Amino acid sequence: MEVQEILKAVQGGSLTLEEAELKLKLKPFEDLGFAKLDEHRAIRQGMQEVIYGASKTPEQILTIAQKMDENGCKNILITRMKPEAAELVKTKLDLFYDPLSRIGIVNRESVDSGNGRIVVVSGGTSDMPVCEEAALTLEALGNKVDRIYDVGVAGLHRLLANLEPIMAANVVIAVAGMEGALASVVGGLVDVPVIAVPTSVGYGASFKGVSALLSMLNSCASGTAVVNIDNGFGAAVMASRINHMKGKNG
């Protein structure tokens, strides 16, 4: 209904003032055709739905995964999936499950649709769950990943010994807890985007990752950006988007 029509209907008495006022407020949005919106989702976001497992029951997870499986989905990603959910889903679907990172993947397939390789570097072995959340997510999203773990700056030679793959990467994800200095050192070595992931590893004044987070936000190396504490998944989505960017000629 156009604005004039609305006003006429008011004049004619077929619309109350309240109904008319509401219609005028809604006007700018009314033709959106929201029913179609869901179909557009995958197109708009460039990525099929990811199942966030933390707040769902095993049954809910199974139901969603089965629907996606019926639609022919591959690499159905489930994050923060509890072992009991994995056990249930395994009875019905082809599930890969990594208990360390709590990542589950239904119908896992190796795909390489990205422009290059992505390196995940980490400061210490305690950072592994976050690293693997990132690495497995990256692979499920179609990226080739190099894992270079336990190369914290307290033993600089370990990092320097791995310079070649780091410098050849298209994107680097730097995962570190405690003082988070790894992100700055790596950021100073490479010329590609670095995504820093602070972890909650540490004690005392690490404040469950806040120290690493602040350190990474203040990195003296430009070309670095930061995600939430322990958010390996978010870093992977960002990195995958970068790695799937179209080149000059599309």
Place this chain on the structure above:
Amino acid sequence: MEVQEILKAVQGGSLTLEEAELKLKLKPFEDLGFAKLDEHRAIRQGMQEVIYGASKTPEQILTIAQKMDENGCKNILITRMKPEAAELVKTKLDLFYDPLSRIGIVNRESVDSGNGRIVVVSGGTSDMPVCEEAALTLEALGNKVDRIYDVGVAGLHRLLANLEPIMAANVVIAVAGMEGALASVVGGLVDVPVIAVPTSVGYGASFKGVSALLSMLNSCASGTAVVNIDNGFGAAVMASRINHMKGKNG
């Protein structure tokens, strides 16, 4: 000197124990040929030096800029440049200066070496200095930029009215102070990397940008990463690196 040589020299008395110990410690690093390192810098980092103007005198800035100019540099970028520095540099060099963002550019040239366009969106007009720091840096680094300012989420229609350029971008930089919700809303609309820049705009419980920073780190939209408060320059370097990424075939 090799390890064996060192030990022999100790045996023979031509090296004291202290000298030998120091040599052994340095061994892993000694052949680095650091003198050559500086030549490699531009190659390694993919970007010529940027002059950080905040802690330099006008004379120091002029001297550095003149050397770079003599080496034939274009788009010499000076950040956080005070007006008095701009006045001095202008007397000797071809300087573009924007007093709002305090960005100076010597020998400015329009270049488009990136893969696509970068959009800078902002919540309000008070965010302009940070936005322009980002936008002018992006242009100096060879990117095409669309500026879409003052589209904060309190008036959602303003943002929706600009959907086309935002969705066509290769990278989006979302700049916002106060509650920083813009980053989440934009992050939920696009499928390209979003770099969020919290600004110190606000009062009271905005805590000079901390509120916006936390909001952006917790964004429920994946594919977003965050830089330091008011760090338009850092966001631009990150975005430019993404936009200059090589495609599948290099």
Place this chain on the structure above:
Amino acid sequence: MEVQEILKAVQGGSLTLEEAELKLKLKPFEDLGFAKLDEHRAIRQGMQEVIYGASKTPEQILTIAQKMDENGCKNILITRMKPEAAELVKTKLDLFYDPLSRIGIVNRESVDSGNGRIVVVSGGTSDMPVCEEAALTLEALGNKVDRIYDVGVAGLHRLLANLEPIMAANVVIAVAGMEGALASVVGGLVDVPVIAVPTSVGYGASFKGVSALLSMLNSCASGTAVVNIDNGFGAAVMASRINHMKGKNG
């Protein structure tokens, strides 16, 4: 006793100095008739007592609820009620109990004494316990409620698809964790009071709801006010008071 009387009694020796001093201090308050105060309570606060279940034993809750039941109370509200308390109360009284929000209601009755409808919107399914604490409280206080859940700003179309009931509401309660952007977006769409409830949903830099709280306090949308983290009950009391406000002619 009047001031002069007190002083005379001192002069005459029937009052010690200490007794007189205390009487003078108490003078302004002494005629309050506190015994009558409790009768006035329901009138003064416009609402019968609510039983805060968190720090009470099942037996204590039962005792209070039974007394109110004997007085003919309907919709006796018990918040943060543990399952074991619910089990006990059920054996004696007609109890409705929602284990998710831990709301219990004795002698539940549907009443609509408010001016209009109240909408409860939420960012994600994890916010449900807080949402239901608000919604069930609202209903017990005599309001009609529309629940619009899981419409977080990362998928803006979900929110826009529900514009009609949101815009037709008399009050909106916006419940969100993580970055809490929902409150700002909703606040920018409607012209009625918005009460924002931050939740402790999130991890890392969400700091158990602090990020959402700060975000909501800094909302760029005017006409929004905030309650404590996870305080669905408080938001509902505020909203119900607004919805029961008298119109121009009382």
Place this chain on the structure above:
Amino acid sequence: MEVQEILKAVQGGSLTLEEAELKLKLKPFEDLGFAKLDEHRAIRQGMQEVIYGASKTPEQILTIAQKMDENGCKNILITRMKPEAAELVKTKLDLFYDPLSRIGIVNRESVDSGNGRIVVVSGGTSDMPVCEEAALTLEALGNKVDRIYDVGVAGLHRLLANLEPIMAANVVIAVAGMEGALASVVGGLVDVPVIAVPTSVGYGASFKGVSALLSMLNSCASGTAVVNIDNGFGAAVMASRINHMKGKNG
């Protein structure tokens, strides 16, 4: 263009794949008719534009105010208006200006379109600028206001002496710095909505209003909600919306 048309155009070659993909992404939003949106603004938000003076030059303020004046606006509100802006605007328009709260009002007119009265109570005289920002905004938005200042809880009798107007109010705005206890005490006395405004008044551990803010968020009195530190304007908008709510029969 409908989805099918888009796909056909791709088939036929009149659309590149990139153009088609962008069109599909925009589909849900394209018929919004944004040009008309601005006209709807006043309707949607129920309030004409307010000029936020803090980040605008005197000339910018004058220009906006003049346009609104030409459109016949009354009670044009300018917040955080600096004295020099007031001086300029006064030369051209009929401006009321209060230097304490920095509120300016062009074409001020007394209107009473609300349902009842709104009381602004404050803890101390230092809270006056925030109080008056609230009170003058309320009046400009068509509300009758009672000012009850300097009734902090350290002298409880001062507050009790003003019980009558407080209890007769439709909404109460409680403004306090330091420990902010006023909001709890008032919230325990009345049965109408209380909007608490923490102020930055205090020193040391008041942390520029944080102490009062936390105090108000934790108020043991239900029916209270809080706005940002020193945000008298925001509290007034919220209160005015409540006071203009339609009664049962519209």
Place this chain on the structure above:
Amino acid sequence: MEVQEILKAVQGGSLTLEEAELKLKLKPFEDLGFAKLDEHRAIRQGMQEVIYGASKTPEQILTIAQKMDENGCKNILITRMKPEAAELVKTKLDLFYDPLSRIGIVNRESVDSGNGRIVVVSGGTSDMPVCEEAALTLEALGNKVDRIYDVGVAGLHRLLANLEPIMAANVVIAVAGMEGALASVVGGLVDVPVIAVPTSVGYGASFKGVSALLSMLNSCASGTAVVNIDNGFGAAVMASRINHMKGKNG
């Protein structure tokens, strides 16, 4: 009017329902006779009014002080008094003014109405303004004061050299910035109440007094309580009340 009268008046129509409801709400408070309250103030609080100079103009301060002078007041205390206010007041009244602590006292008189002596100890000379605010307030309230300054724990012998007066005191006020350890050391030596005053002296991680405040709150010495940062006045009021306590037989 009694409750029954109110209800009858409603029945008879001489009271509207609204008027009656308000009367019933006010009932518990109505006979307070507030007009008399102010006369009771000095009795109730045991102390004549103190003029808080920080937010008052010189003229306002003068006016209040003159009224108190006309009423025959001695030791009229003005805190945080700016030099320009002191200059004005001096032209009309007999003012003592200490520019370091910004304490002013009109009609200063030496009185000793307390039970014993009060010691003010401080860590360093930079704490002097807060110390003197405390000491001069104490004297104006009728206490004898011993000042023992610059005896910080880094030079323990300085403190030990002053043990005698400290141990003979009735109350000790311990003033310290930086790490605030003085309060714990003193608290471990004496058996009288210790009031700790953190000061904003320090830099970096002293966070303007927060470090000293936390230190004092966590003192391992029992019998210590703390006031706000830099609040020498508050500590003095507390100490004076203690020192004026009545003994066993009043």
Place this chain on the structure above:
Amino acid sequence: MEVQEILKAVQGGSLTLEEAELKLKLKPFEDLGFAKLDEHRAIRQGMQEVIYGASKTPEQILTIAQKMDENGCKNILITRMKPEAAELVKTKLDLFYDPLSRIGIVNRESVDSGNGRIVVVSGGTSDMPVCEEAALTLEALGNKVDRIYDVGVAGLHRLLANLEPIMAANVVIAVAGMEGALASVVGGLVDVPVIAVPTSVGYGASFKGVSALLSMLNSCASGTAVVNIDNGFGAAVMASRINHMKGKNG
């Protein structure tokens, strides 16, 4: 050994330089006669030892208590005593134990050695453990206590109904969590020292007592001081010292 002697011994060779240097450093402290110090402890601190039960095994507590019992001690106080410790001690000694506050008292005796009564007021029933820690400690230290619980400011009439004992007290301990406003309201009513105890009662933005702590530190009522969160014991020691102060004539 005097300084000259030390130097001579060095000259004569009977002292090495190192021994001499250490002796000189120790000189100022060497005659302290520390062995006698312990005997002086009770005198110096005015209070026999209190057993802090939190970090001691039941056996350790029993051993200490038995020794004190053998020395004829009465009212042997044990704080934060776990139930299992109480059970053990009860088998050997005459123990009073309160499981709520975890206070144990061996050889409990009613004593009244103070100058007057001490009132403990609290905001809500959840504050009881802290209140009783204070009240039982006070009694063990020889004070008469009035308990006035659950008189939070949200229902001001409950507090006002208890004005008489509060105003007749020699010291008031105000215990409150959440927003801690009780301390300010009480502080504004009385003219005796008020010791405020913040409790960790609350949720969300109460931050485990920080909100109440800040509120109390910023109290607009003078004559109030604060102890650590949940530190009922510390408040009681402070209050007892005040209540045992000698009057004017000792």
Place this chain on the structure above:
Amino acid sequence: MEVQEILKAVQGGSLTLEEAELKLKLKPFEDLGFAKLDEHRAIRQGMQEVIYGASKTPEQILTIAQKMDENGCKNILITRMKPEAAELVKTKLDLFYDPLSRIGIVNRESVDSGNGRIVVVSGGTSDMPVCEEAALTLEALGNKVDRIYDVGVAGLHRLLANLEPIMAANVVIAVAGMEGALASVVGGLVDVPVIAVPTSVGYGASFKGVSALLSMLNSCASGTAVVNIDNGFGAAVMASRINHMKGKNG
């Protein structure tokens, strides 16, 4: 390969541009001979590897310890070792294990390679786990240790009674929780380096060690430095390095 060679290879086509660019980036580092680096580790860091037990399984700890044992290592240090790991290791190796500090030492041997003695002082018995982590680490690293525990500043005489060993030490480690004042008092007495270790001992506003940490950072005694909360191990490594420093003639 030298730079010229690289460029020629590009010219000649035997190197792609990408390969050449990577080689140029790596140039400064390529001759490092990293394989040899590990051999240098003990030399470079002056200390054999320490096994951080917190994030390792008992089996992993055993494996590493066995390898070091086979290499003839003595005093193999395992920190934060869980009891179950100790039980396993004991079955195969000669393990000393202290359950309080969770320190394990394989092939423990008493060595004294330092310049002098190190004193560990602590405030209270609850600090013991951190103290022993420091003391046992010190001994394993070849230092003689004096333990002086439970000498908190609330009973100054206990500290003064131990002046002799404290003043004779080469390094002092001061361990304290709560208000951490011990570090300042000790720092003011001695002329050797003091390493302060804040502990998480305390409650309420101790904020798990933050209060002690801030206190120590702000110590008014120069010559003090601080390590992380509860980091007894780190303090010991620092102290041992100081104690093993070479004198003037090496």
Place this chain on the structure above:
Amino acid sequence: MEVQEILKAVQGGSLTLEEAELKLKLKPFEDLGFAKLDEHRAIRQGMQEVIYGASKTPEQILTIAQKMDENGCKNILITRMKPEAAELVKTKLDLFYDPLSRIGIVNRESVDSGNGRIVVVSGGTSDMPVCEEAALTLEALGNKVDRIYDVGVAGLHRLLANLEPIMAANVVIAVAGMEGALASVVGGLVDVPVIAVPTSVGYGASFKGVSALLSMLNSCASGTAVVNIDNGFGAAVMASRINHMKGKNG
């Protein structure tokens, strides 16, 4: 007076009870002979007095410096000395003054009494004032200093190019703002004590040095300790004490 004498005097009436009680309290301290304490100060602390210039007038500084000069002192150190104080002192004494670090030294003399060299490394040129405060203090205390500035980790090669002097040092002071990663990297390279100094250099989430401070406290490199933000002086005192430590044979 001995304890028995005191008691007899009480019995005999020559001492009041109050006097006796005080004497008994003081007993443990009375023979300290404090008058002699000051002479011992230099011996006890191993360092002549340093003049803290921040809170002293130029005249006060001159007076103290002149007295020390008359006593023949060399290298009289004045920290945080304002330029106007330097100008005054220069008129009377032989003053070296560095306006950057605000260090003044009267009767400066080059001395080398330490065991080895101390290196001061810094992240950026903005850290210079803090670096020079440390370096000039070190020299005044008799140490040889190597300054290696502007070697932040973002350009790792700059640091590696200076490995030789860093590895040959006896102590390293690492000065850095922003993310403070320098301390960790240096700490991982050397085997001598590292003292980390966070600086307030940075903006936004550097929080005036807090980010660097936390980073340094959490350093994954053992053997590092931290001083307060911007406390170059404190780091130098600590380092000098280490460098003047006696070797094995004194």
